[in-house]
Amino acid sequence: MRVKVLGAARQVGRSGFLVTHGNSGILLDYGAMTTKEPGFPMHVQPKSVNGLILSHAHLDHSGAAPMFFLGNKMKLHCTPVTAELSSLLIEDFIKISGPYLPFEFLDLMAMTKSTQEHHYMEPFQVGDFTIQFYDAGHIPGSAIISVEAGSKRLIYTGDVNGSETNLLKPSWKALGEANLVITESTYATIDHPARQEVEKSFVDFATEVVERGGVLLTPAFSVGRAQEVAMVLIKHGFRHPVAMDGMALKVNEILMRYQEYVRDASAFRRTLENVEEIVSWSRRRTFIRKPGVIISPAGMLVGGSSVFYNQQLSLNEKNGIGIVSFQVPGTAGRTLIDKGLTLINGKPTKVKAEVRRFDFSSHSGKSILEGDLKSVGGSPKFMTVHGEEESCVKLAEELHTQLGAEALAPRVGEEYDV
Numbered sequence: 001m002r003v004k005v006l007g008a009a010r011q012v013g014r015s016g017f018l019v020t021h022g023n024s025g026i027l028l029d030y031g032a033m034t035t036k037e038p039g040f041p042m043h044v045q046p047k048s049v050n051g052l053i054l055s056h057a058h059l060d061h062s063g064a065a066p067m068f069f070l071g072n073k074m075k076l077h078c079t080p081v082t083a084e085l086s087s088l089l090i091e092d093f094i095k096i097s098g099p100y101l102p103f104e105f106l107d108l109m110a111m112t113k114s115t116q117e118h119h120y121m122e123p124f125q126v127g128d129f130t131i132q133f134y135d136a137g138h139i140p141g142s143a144i145i146s147v148e149a150g151s152k153r154l155i156y157t158g159d160v161n162g163s164e165t166n167l168l169k170p171s172w173k174a175l176g177e178a179n180l181v182i183t184e185s186t187y188a189t190i191d192h193p194a195r196q197e198v199e200k201s202f203v204d205f206a207t208e209v210v211e212r213g214g215v216l217l218t219p220a221f222s223v224g225r226a227q228e229v230a231m232v233l234i235k236h237g238f239r240h241p242v243a244m245d246g247m248a249l250k251v252n253e254i255l256m257r258y259q260e261y262v263r264d265a266s267a268f269r270r271t272l273e274n275v276e277e278i279v280s281w282s283r284r285r286t287f288i289r290k291p292g293v294i295i296s297p298a299g300m301l302v303g304g305s306s307v308f309y310n311q312q313l314s315l316n317e318k319n320g321i322g323i324v325s326f327q328v329p330g331t332a333g334r335t336l337i338d339k340g341l342t343l344i345n346g347k348p349t350k351v352k353a354e355v356r357r358f359d360f361s362s363h364s365g366k367s368i369l370e371g372d373l374k375s376v377g378g379s380p381k382f383m384t385v386h387g388e389e390e391s392c393v394k395l396a397e398e399l400h401t402q403l404g405a406e407a408l409a410p411r412v413g414e415e416y417d418v
Contacts, residue, residue: 001152001418003180003383007031007041009412010389012186013060016041017156018049021149024127027052028145028156028182032063034093037100040064042412046072050127054078055158056142057085057223063093066107069114077126079133080117081141081258085223087112088250096303120172134172137161138362139224140261144172152418155376156182159386161361162368163195166231167224169263171364177378180418184363185387185409188395191365202229202358203236205322209354210240210291214318217353219306219333221299221325222247224362227255227268229295229324234271241292245278246305248297278305288312299325301332301342314342319353324360370398382407383416 006016006027013033019026025048033039046068054076055061065086068074078086090108094101118124120143123132128150133143138159147154155178157171164170192198209216220226226248233242244252252272259265278284278294287294288309298304310332313319327334335341336355341348364372373382382405384395392409399407410416 001147001149001154002415003154003182003418004415005385005410005412006044007412008386009410010387010392012386012388014039014041014064015061015386016064017182018044019129019147019154021128024129024149025049026126026129026147028147029053029055029061029158030064030068031061032059032093034059034063034097038063038097040102046074049074051075051077053126053131053145054082054086055145055156056136056139057082057089058139058159059089059093061158062086063090066090066103066111069110070103070107074114075126076111076115077118077124077131078115079119079141079143079261081254081261082143083115083117084254085141085251088247088254089223092247134175135169137163137168137171140168140255140258144175146175152179154178154180154182154418155380157184159184159186159362160364160369160372162364162372164263165195165228165362166235166264166267167228167262171372173372173375175376178376178380179378180383180416181373181376181380182383182385183369183373183395185384185391185395186363187361187365188369188384188387188391189366191367192359192361198358198360199232199236202232202322202324203238205320205356206233206238206293207240209318209320210293212318213291214316214320215288215291215313216293216320216322217306217309217313218293218295218322218324219299219301219310220248220295220297222251222297225299225325225360226295226297227252227271228360230275231267231271233293234274235267238293241276241290242274242295243276243278243287243292244295245284246297248295249277249279284308300327300334301336310342311344314351314353315344315349317352317354321351321353321355323355323357326361370402373399374403379405381405384409
């Protein structure tokens with residue numbers, strides 16, 4: 001078995017790995033950099049690949065997948081939730097970035113028709129490979145991918161969260177033995193604060209804002225983060241109005257059909273029963289006039305209904321903005337954090353609303369990530385990817401020092417035997 005690194009090497013974004021054995025080949029993810037002009041992994045001839053195995057729906061893992069399916073017989077393999085969520089996100093990606101993409105809506109339709117769904121712990125065959133999904137704990141439907149061929153076994157973590165959240169169980173721990181582990185490194189150098197403390201701080205801030213007569217805007221990713229924040233508020237008995245807007249509402253509908261993919265289905269249902277859905281411009285304008293919490297995509301204040309709310313709420317000191325997602329440099333959310341500025345009618349304007357950050361990360365921090373990797377049996381090699389260069393390199397060094405394992409932070413285009 002041989003692995004070629006197509007993307008996500010010493011960076012976050014455009015994940016992609018080509019795995020070959022004999023005459024068979026598979027792709028593990030094929031994502032995009034969702035910058036103004038999107039970036040993609042190295043090109044692969046579709047005819048040389050038997051299938052694309054998708055770890056989860058986020059665009060940095062799924063966003064370039066449609067280019068393989070129009071007029072080709074290969075299949076996309078993923079969990080049922082990932083199938084629906086990836087179609088939702090890629091359709092929106094096409095609407096926003098269409099002129100820059102090497103595919104269009106017809107390719108997405110072909111991908112959807114070519115999708116084969118698999119639940120966790122149900123092995124399936126693609127060419128010479130036996131593949132199995134384990135719960136990755138990152139977003140609903142996310143999977144750690146096990147790949148076996150001949151006498152070799154590879155584990156690809158995708159994005160993984162080893163800690164329990166309100167929405168999801170922690171990642172599956174009993175991964176068995178492996179010859180190679182390809183692991184994300186997003187937060188390989190830091191530990192997250194205790195989730196209970198983050199939740200309390202967030203609810204306290206929401207209460208402060210509302211009780212002084214303000215509105216708290218919470219820009220949040222549509223998949224996972226919006227639902228988690230809503231569950232936190234309801235769990236802690238928040239007594240004021242909570243509303244949700246944008247694509248997160250479509251995600252809610254999908255998750256209601258796949259409640260077995262959330263940790264506590266009854267708590268999830270109870271949350272949605274207590275959250276108002278905002279589905280019209282008139283409701284948006286009405287809701288911002290009364291104290292409450294608005295959870296709205298996009299999580300980085302780039303597009304989505306959160307742009308409207310930000311412009312309406314950021315100039316009043318009674319209001320608050322709760323940042324609950326990572327903010328990529330150059331985005332409106334990052335500018336808000338770093339400089340206290342936002343765009344109003346195209347002009348940089350000083351924000352008067354109170355801005356606070358809360359670490360609701362859906363990636364494992366340093367200690368949990370290293371602990372889970374050390375528990376993999378069979379003295380595997382490690383490839384550290386999907387992180388800034390410092391994180392990838394330091395995680396490889398830690399694994400080598402602590403385990404005596406062969407560990408490396410690869411670069412795009414490099415190939416390795418398993």
